[in-house]
Amino acid sequence: MKTFNIILSVLKxxxxxxxxxxxxxxxxxxxxxxxxxxxxxxxxxxIESNFVDNYFKPSFKEIVKSRLKILPKFFKNKLKKK
Structure with a gap:
């Protein structure tokens, strides 16, 4: 249990x-x-239990930031296709 707590503190x-x-x-x-x-x-x-994604769920702010980073690329590709 001590090893678990140490690794968890590093991950946090x-x-x-x-x-x-x-x-x-x-x-x-x-x-x-x-x-x-x-x-x-x-x-x-x-790794096998997908612990990181389950325990450290991204906040709404992080989700919005990641989507906003993708948005310019999306529109740039759309404009190229036309």
């Missing part, structure tokens, strides 16, 4: 879900951490 300090997912993948793929290490097992479990 990160700014977005993509950064959290990359962190979990980096721990799992690290060759210096053995397969039976609790950190690696915990991170692998987080």
């Amino acid at each position: 300090q990160m700014k977005d879900n993509q950064e959290r997912k990359d962190f979990l993948k980096s721990v799992v793929s690290d060759k210096n951490i053995s397969r039976d290490d609790l950190r690696r097992i915990t991170c692998q479990t987080f």
